[in-house]
Structure formats: C-alpha cells, structure tokens
Amino acid sequence: MLRLAPALLLLGLAVAVPIAGASAQERARQRSPAAATARLSFIGLADKAQVPAKLTVRFAISGMEVVPAGQAARNAGHHHLLIDTELPPLDQPIPSDFNHIHFGGGQTEAEIALTPGKHTLQLLFADHNHVPHDPPVMSERITVEVPATSAEKPRSAAGPGARVFFVDLRDGATIPSHAKIRFGVEGITVTPAGTTSPNGGHHHLLVDTELPALDREIPSDFNHLHFGRGQTEVELSLPPGEHTLQLLMGDHEHVPHDPPVVSQRIRVRVVGDGQPAAAAAAAPHAPGTGPARTPSPNDAAVYFVYPRDGDRIYPTSTIRFGLRNMGVAPAGVAKPNTGHHHLLVDAGPPSFDAPIPADLNHIHLGGGQTEYRLTLPNGRHTLQLLLADENHMPHDPPVISERITVTVVPGGPRARRRR
Amino acid sequence: MTSQVRIAAVGLFALAAWQGAVPEAVAQTPTRQPAPPGAQVYFHYPIDGLSVPERFTVRIGLRGMGVAPAGINHARTGHHHLLIDTEPGPPDQPIPSDYNNIHLGNGQTEVVVTLPKGRHTLQLLVGDYTHTPHNPPVMSPKITVNVR
Secondary structure: OOOOOOOEEEEOOOOOOOOOHHHHHHOOOOOOEOOOOOEEEEEOOOOOEEOOOEEEEEEEEEOOEEOOOOOOOOOEEEEEEEEOOOOOOOOOOOOOEOOEEEOOOOOOEEEEEEOOEEEEEEEEEEOOOOOEOEOOOEOOOEEEEEOOOOOOOOOOEOOOOOEEEEEOOOOOOEEEOEEEEEEEEEOOEEOOOOOOOOOEEEEEEEEOOOOOOOOOOOOOEOOEEEEOOOOOEEEEEOOOEEEEEEEEEEOOOOOEOEOOOEOOOEEEEEEOOOOOOOOOOOOOOOOOOOOOOOEOOOOOEEEEEEOOOOOEEOOEEEEEEEEEOOEEOOOOOOOOOEEEEEEEEOOOOOOOOOOOOOEOOEEEOOOOOOEEEEEOOOEEEEEEEEEEOOOOOEOEOOOEOOOEEEEEOOOHHHHHOOO | OOOOOOOOOOOHHHHHHHHHHHHHHHHOOOOOOEOOOOOEEEEEEOOOOOEEOOEEEEEEEEEOOEEOOOOOOOOOEEEEEEEEOOOOOOOOOOOOOEOOEEEOOOOEOEEEEEOOOEEEEEEEEEEOOOOOEOEOOOEOOOEEEEEO
C-alpha cells in the first residue's frame, strides 16, 4: 500500500514556474479583461463530495478559451487549482506552490492526491502572466472529503465449510528456525490476488499477531505475509523461541471473506539449527504428491491477448496467449524459466500439486503454441490460462491468468450492437 | 542502415543461450527445417504505422506452429527474432546476433525494447533450434513505428 503522507502530492502535473522574481509580487500588474459570460466550474465534482485519496479533477470553462501560459490572447487564459487556500491577491500573479497548481500547458484536468480529511478546491483562471482577469473568473470553492484510512470494502462470500489449515504442523510443534510451512484448503480454491472468482482467495500467514480487522484489507508487513500469487507454502525463517502462526484467506482485494476463512492459531517452538527438531516439521512431502514443482520467476505472468474478460466471441475463435518474463517451451523440454500453456475451459483451477489433467476442459498446448482455435457452443464460458513445466506440473508459485468470462454468440462480437 | 539501437532488458539468459549455440550452428551447414504449412508470425503490438513511446513491449503472435527455446530440436517449433532497422540476411544462414537482431532464445513471446525517437522498422523472423530460418522463412511483414 502506498501511503501518501505529505500534505499534497501532485502527480503528472506540468507545474509552470512563472513567478518573475519578488518584484512581481509587489507591484500590481495590469489585469486582462474577462468576458462577462465566462463561467468556470469542476466537472462531476460536487460540493461536500466524498472522494478517493487519488482523483482526477476536470475543469470546465465556458465563454473563454484555454491557451498555454505565456501566450497573450484576447479572452483567453489558463487554469489554476487552489487547494486548501484562500483566493490570492487578484492584482498579482498567482503564486506557484503545493496549494496553487498551475496548468500552464493548457491542461483541463489533473490527477491529484489528497490526504484523508476535508479539503477545499477552487479553480481560478488567469491570463498569460498568471494574473487573474478583471473581473476574476473563478469557480465555487468546494469542500471534498477523503474518508479516513482505506475504508471498509465489500467482503466476498465464502462457501459453506470452507476451511484453511496447516499441513503436517500441529499446535505445540517444534520446528527448525528455517522451516517450510505448507497451507491446506478445503471448500475454497486458491486463486491469485487480483483474480475475482467465486469462492476463491489467497493465503495470508499471520506471525505473532492477532487477527486483523476483518472488514478491510489485511495489512502487509512482517507479521502479515501475503501469498498473492497463489502460493501454498513458504520457507519461513523465525528466531528461536515461541511463536504463533495463523492462516487467513483474503479475497482478490486482500479482504477476508464473510465468514472469514481462518485457521486455528497455533503455537510453535522454534529451535536453533544446533538442536534437533522433535517433529520433523513439514519437511517431507505429503504422501501422494507428484513430482516436485519447478520454480517460476516472481514477476512472471500469463494473460489473454484475445479475448478479454466480458467479450462476445464467435463460436470458433482464436484464443491468443501472452506471457511476461518467461519463455515458451514444448512439453518435455526442461529449461529454467520456461513452460507451456494450458487453456482451461469452463473449469476451475486444478490442484497445483499434480499434473494438469488432459481432457476437453484442460487443453494442453504441448507443442509450444501461443494461440489456439477454439470452438465452443453458444452461451457463457470461462477461460483461464495456466502455465506448466515439462511434466505438466504448475510452477511454484503458479503462473496463472485471471479467469475470464466470454459469451459465444453466433454473430460474433458485432451482434452486440444489434439489440 | 544499421543505425545504433539501444535495447533494454533483452533477457540476458536468451543471449547467453544463443552465444552457446553459435559455434555448432556455423560449423554444420544447416539443413533448413521445413516450415509448417500456414505458419505465420505477426505483431500483436505494435502494428504498422503506430506511434509508440521510447520504451515499449513488442508482443508476438504465432499461428500454425509452436515456440521452443533455441537449441531445442522439436518439430513444428522455432523461436522468435526481432529485426530492428535491418533487412533479413540470407535465409540459409543463422540469424546474426547483434543490436539489430534480437534473439528471444528462451522461448519468449514478448520483449521490451527502448528505441531513440524517430521512425524505426520492425520485423519478426522465426528461427529453428540453430537460429536458421525455416523453409520458406516464417517472417512477418516489415512494419514502421514512430517513436515519440
């Protein structure tokens, strides 16, 4: 989470630096006349509105023209946004600082960041010398409020019986200072953060801490470890001593589900490397797991080039895949940082600990293909991409796309416009 | 013709893989792999005539065949090469490896390039496991982008 602590952080603004020395401040400048019908206002921003911390402000001017600063033109000027400040003296150039934002390039909108709390915004038009017109052309001074701290977010529903637990790790266990902790789920699927899916979520490991507030994002710090890429285990290093561990699922926005899917809070004793660990904690693979998973780069991502979520497509369409920060290799080729695509049609994500099944719902692109001509019956279908290694095992962490929904219509995408 | 081109983040392992494979490729007079019928390589992004920022991602589409890293001899596969401001060389020779001929030897299907402002040409050419184009070459039309 990016916290914008300073009073105002201005993003993407070309702030003109127009003040011509101190002398300009003192002597009054000649003011340009303004059209009597000139009107200046905010677009889509009402007084007393609640706004997000980062917002785009748009300006509307009527009866006058917008020209960049420095160009003398009749009946024209450029915008200034006054934040948390009174009107400046009207016979002098408008100051240029964090409270007086100049749009000398002729911009008509700006992205601004505000701290939580109340702020005032006002627009003031000025001529080529940054001096307000006569009479001044300005907007109402409006007050907006940024709600305190990233406010409550809607919670996703968890399926009945959804449960999260530690695999092979019991309350009171003794573990080495460097241990592999594995997470198990039941009745809910593991999906990467950012992936909206019904009854899906990703793991969070709470170390030595109480449950956080359940109606907002789980914090991200040393005590709250996020596994946003759908990881199901972690190599955890802890200093020797007593520690508590607890698992909490978060949805695509890191918000716990309703009801929360949370494990028992267990107590573990960590012993240094010299001492024997009584329970060989979680080290051996659980019985029944297949071959080991191949690691994937942390920034790897697979995505759909075509279609996009919500698209209407023809019954026979070419599905195109994109892959970032990894390469494609045919099945059977063992090479680091490569894999081959699998297209999951109308299927949830499979288990990441076993080879991806091969059937009509799990299409293997074992030849290294990066697109596939797919024929589907009419109606809604879900598509998802999952990369796998030479043995068809998903990587660790899995390289999996968002699960998108497409609608197959006989007329194809164009049928949308005909109602 | 070969204007200096700065390339950022070309995937170092890709270059390493390529350099390893050069001597063999040159030593044996490569017999060219047949191109799968209907195979076609094309740009998802950018497209011809597009204005692009100085740093952009080239996304590559491939129809009718698959991608395999360089050095992997697998039927109906190849790996991508991005030709910047250059003409393709003789089709029976391995594609050279330099600033104008970017090898995606790890099987990448996209690459981030940084180009100076102005007009540049881009072209895609698939090479087999020895970096030699197929017969006939699987090659995209040459496109022009305007870097601004």
